[in-house]
Amino acid sequence: MAESAVSLVIQNLGLLLITEAKLLKGIHEEVTSIKLEMEMIQSFLKDADIRAEKDDMSNVAKTWVKQVREEAYHAKDVTDEYILHFAKQSHRQKRCFYFLQKVFHFTINLKARHEIASEIRGINRILKDIRKSGERYGFNAIEQGRSSIEAKSDKWNDPQMASPFLEEAEVVGIESHRDELISWLIEGPSNRMVFSVIGIGGLGKTTLVKKVYLNYKVVPHFDCCAWITVSHSYKMEEVLRDVLQQFYKARKEFAPMGFYTMKVTSLIEELKHYLREQRYIVIFDDVWDKEFWECIKYSFPENDKGNRIIITTRNEDVAPPRSESHDYYVYKLSPLPFEKAFELFCKKVFKCEGGQCPPEFIDISFGIVEKCGGIPLAIVAIGGVFSTKAKVVSEWHKVLDSLSSEFEINYCLRSIARILAFSYHDLPYYLKACFLYFGMFPKDCAINCARLTRLWIAEGFVKEKKGHTLEDVAQDYLNQLIQRSLIQVDKRDFIGRIRNCRVHDMMHEVILSRLEELNFNLVSMLNFSNFKRVARRLSIQNNVNTCLQNITNSQTCSILILGVDEVPNSFLSTCFANFKLMKIMDCEGAPIDYIPKEVGNLFHLRYLSLRDTKVQMLPKSIGKLHNLETLDLKHSLVAELPVEISGLHKLRYLVAYNQNKDTQFNINSFHGVKIPNGIGLLKSLQKLSLIEASSATLITELGSLSHLKKLAICKLKKENGMDLCTAIQKMSHLRSLGVLATSEEEVLNLQSLPSPPPLLQTLFLLGKLEKFPKWIPKLKSMASLILYWSKLMKDPLKVLQALPNLMSLWLYDGYKGEQLHFEGGGFQKLKFLQLRYLAGLNRLIIDEGALPLLQKLLIAECPQLKELASS
Template sequence: HDPRLASLFIEEAELVGIESSRDKIISWLQDGASDRGVISLVGMGGLGKTTLAKKVYDNQTTQYDCHAWITVSQSYQKGELLRTMIKQFYQSTKESLPQGMEEMSLTHKLREYLQQKRYLVVFDDVWEKEFWEFIKDCLPDDKKGSRVIITTRNYNTALFFKTSSIDRILKLQPLSEEKAWQLFCKKAFLSDCEGDCPSELEELSRDIVRKCEGLPLAIVAIGGLLSTKEKVLSQWQKLHASLGSRLHLTSITKILSLSYHDLPYHLKSCFLYFGMIPEDYSIRCVRLIRLWIAENFVKEDKDMTLEDVAEEYLTELIQRNLVQASWVDFDRKVRSCRVHDLMREIILRKSQELRFCQVLAHGDSSCDGQTRRLSIHSNTGIVSESISDLRIRSLFLFGVDEFPESLLHMFIASFKLLKILDFEDASLDYLPEGVGNLLHLRYLSVRNTKVKMLPKSIGKLHSLQTLDLKHSLVQELPIEIKGLHKLRHLLAYSLDDTIKINLNSRIGVKMHEGFGCLEDLQKLYFVEANHGISPITKLRQLRKLGITKLTGDNGRALCASIEEMHQLECLNVSALSEDEIIDIQHILSPPPFLQRLALLGRLEKLPTWISSLQHLVRISFGWSRMTDDPLKALEHLPNLLELGLLQAYDGEQLHFKAGGFQKLKVLRLDESNRLSLVIIEKGALPLLEELKIGPIPQLKEMPAGIHHLQNLTTLQFIDMRNEFRDRVLPDKGGQEYWIIEHIPLVQFCVLRGAIFYATHTLMRQIPTL
């Protein structure tokens, strides 16, 4: 039994939320192009690809000379698949089927049959791009307007099918909360409640729907199950309680399990790693990548760093729709990710079968004696002392509000073979000296804890690759840190977000002389320039560098160091005070791949080398007090997506000229006391999506030309004068409302501490496509 076939038999009443996608595909089929076109539907298992394709197929078959629907298995047999195609094409035209042919003859016969015909064929559930190499020779392109539709879970496979401009890719999204609710009700209550949910069951029912996260096949499966139960609260409470194990979703489990088994070996461990992360938890991609490297999951490549290889692994898992991107930045980089709850159930079952890891949560207290990875997801009171006998290699704490000192000592004393010790967000205020005895440790995180200092024994951790102290209370590193010769990532700073942002909001760490020997460092973020910055010159592998409390005396030395960092992608420099000049003019050959740059402190003028940064994506200036307009040097940077100016310019006018900032998506104009006029010419900032302005007390009128910004989706004003606000708000007269009425979201906010509060919001309804 192939559970994928179940989606072919969903009744018309249950087809909720696919209307717009169906209409879009039909319009593509009917676009009038005579060349053979391929339409690829991409999405994770159970998202409705097959259902959508079938609705389109049924709607369109009469528009073609012949048609066929082919379900492609992972282990398809070429000969059998060709016979099925011939059979369906012949049946669609009522012709007799030829008998007993070999693969070569079948290919020839199929191609011969389709010559000069307008055909439609669907290949459902394609797994590999090699399939197209095999099948395309059977599908002639006689300029008759033939169409091929494929469904796949793998975005790379869809890309391989896209060989011309008329080929299209549609990435399916989960159902909205309301569409998901409609679908659930039609399945669960149609037979005895006419599709309406009884009021006493609505709260539980909506929670059940939320657990399905917009996945149509999950909604239909659980709705079908509940349709067979009595509509009484006690029955539904019992079923709701059992949903944590998803025991009833066996068909979905089978469908989604196929995706795991198709993974290459090196990705299976990476995928199973999500089992240690709590349900509904989004993990930062960089954290996950560092963990994979520490686990030795990532293969070395002579032309790439381990981090780049691991990023490719994650990209493939996302493109296969096994992992979901939960936060995509404006530069289209995935910053955090997660797995669907149903997928996580599969991971946990497989992890248990392989003894890959064990999760202690919700009353679990005992461990499999063979487990090597342990993740604790609730208060540590559930942890039995018997785990001290385990040979744990990786230890994680999630959601642990209480962390007894005795348990901390037990972990460190018992688990001598630890490679990974991840205490991020734990209720922890110190690290004992014993941590230095964990000689195999590669990853240590006390991020977002109350740890104030590191023990001197940290210097014995010669295998350590990642030391994450971000948002802890550590302000100084022991001199012994220079013994960590394999260290790749040193993240050590905090932000004071209780006060209004200022030059000293970011607090770096003090480091002693001698850290220049850490030559494998890729990230050093942030270090105080308290002992000079000459050791940084030796750190030539750095990709990311952050420096605080820079003085004018250190400027030339910093420039010399930066010129040696040919791999540098991110540079953030802040001065000792607002009056301290950042002397960073003296770079003749800047890092060629620099993508992000922040200069916080006074600049006598804009460094000339900045205009040569062809890969720069994000740049911000703060407290620079430049007297010359910086826009002239920045407007033609070819890849710039974000620009921030915070007390950066002391002039009275900013002029965005036509043709400038062609790719910019985000613009922030903050705290300019003298600025009184902003002009945006037509043709400037054509792709701008987000604009934040203020406080700018001298700006009396709306920036001229803002109506030209047709891609602007969000306009935010911070602490602007009431007279400025009232010129825009319709209920206050709003003589300038016409300038911003095309923008979907306009907000007036006030800043209190480091937090924005919206006082007035204007929203325009965006038409649904």
């Protein structure tokens, strides 16, 4: 897939020729020539990809494709280095005397232009030779026009709407398995039982167990529950901590002091103590290690309360043996029978037909399903391919003919992998690079969607679309991958938005086999000794304990550090001092406590994440990162940003706040970041959270940030409320707003907002309200409202019940009255309602016809509540 590399370079060169025309003086024509030459070579690459898919390409031709990819990256490096050189010269010129500047820099720039022009001419010659050799190898110049799927994708999928994909929970053929497991869980004996669900990859083990785990009979049967994805690279300490955290969260409890620093022995004791009187259910999903059960079993006590543990695994040897205990059971999954397999295929492909296969498609659909061997993952993946095709039988036969070579007579794992690979081959080019990027993350990793799409943008994978932000386009890309069943939804928020996603572990294997196409390299203890080739993208994971400082490839442009116990300071210094072409540095969760001043050398850096690190301050050189788009400091220790931050005019995403996990929830558990005056210069900002309202000047400047979609501000004083309202009035794109007062008794003065942002969906107010803001009932797009310590004297439900799209409402010490009344016909879309710390509430009335869609109601710490009435 050299085409992805070439497409990225063509796109970047096009932008370069437009935005940096002055800097390209003298070599503009040469760069234009490179772009045109690559566009001509690109016409051969589609034919090369088609041949590669069919294994119909000689080694010589493969070498040609590799040369194309490497020369494309070479051209990108040369132009990036050129821009970096002149950016430095421009910075130095500001500090030089005019005469010396004119003589000295003219000489240097002339020499630099000569050298760069010479190198670019060399690239042009090589590209011409590559194109001619492509013709000799017989590659056809297939136009890079839109395929049927690309044409279809022109129909914009609104990222704010749920994409029409098949949820994993909707698969068929597991009803009998589900019901049998449920009966074992809730009707079995009182002693602890362990069930192992076994089957090859793609059979739906996780899907089955998740349907059981979330079943309406199972959930209330147990006092506490936890779902743990184990996979290859688990740490016992993290597994135990995750189990306890899920127990605490489910029971609305807080972790004990020092919990986050406990070691394995202490965690085991805490877990055993916690479960002594509890009926629990725990799922350990995707276990590979034979020793796992031996290590974990003593953490879960026998207490004759009907406790249950379920393990899913591909390997029967991993399951606790029946010979060890009569309470250990093995449940083997088999492929779907043909009737169920056909039903699943139709649900995926013929949604518009109500899941019914049209008569003219029955024969060909039978043939497709038969070849999938009853493996649900293969059926859904292939269904994702055909769901994007026009409903024309002849077109389907063309696709099936190319697919047939991928099937083998037997349905072994290799065959399934080839089927999944076909789904990858069918992707339009603009999605292939995005899909392969999942290989940068460990297997079974739940990936935050916002993080993923921002990384795609920083890599240059996301193409601009008129009338839409890059973030919206990236979300649409993700929706398309989900619709094709290549990506699984892992978590949604309370209003249905996708928060986390993952790829199936078998699909992850397909991705890993193709990472070289984008010059990826994974650095781990297993393959570190083989780390020799140039890697433009590095994923450092699996607890590397070898010498990271040996990584010195100056052409590396992206580094992700994931699950590493130690990061030497020398490695960071090397990265920031030598990797001049770096665009992405993602250190989320890495064990680092400082960022060297050399970070200012990374002129091309677009993405810097220090989330969940111990970094306490940013160097002033951060102000040199004029191309930075994402600065993620969430849950770091950074409390104040340097004044130089105001020079980052391309910054789109700035998050910097912390929440103390070891304290009871209160207003002081949130820690924002101090931002110097000048924030109004960052006009590209779309997300800004959580900043301190340190001055009236800063609050006024917020009004200049007209592109903001999310704003969260803390330590707001009553006297600054009017200024904040004036600023918010100018934010027509705002979708999420959080305002926190200086204390629980500080009044939030937010009355002066006659016309609130029309697209506002989420509102979080933390502080006292003297009266309910009149503008809130105008928020027709409002989906979530959270009122903490509002201490309202009048029932707010009368004005809130008419909000047409409200799905979630929290009142946390938000009302001081004695009665709340949900009137009939009110809150027609509300799904989640939480009432806590309403000290005066003694009567709750819910009329017939109110709250028709309510799924979850939590009432806690309401000591005077004596009556829950309905009428």
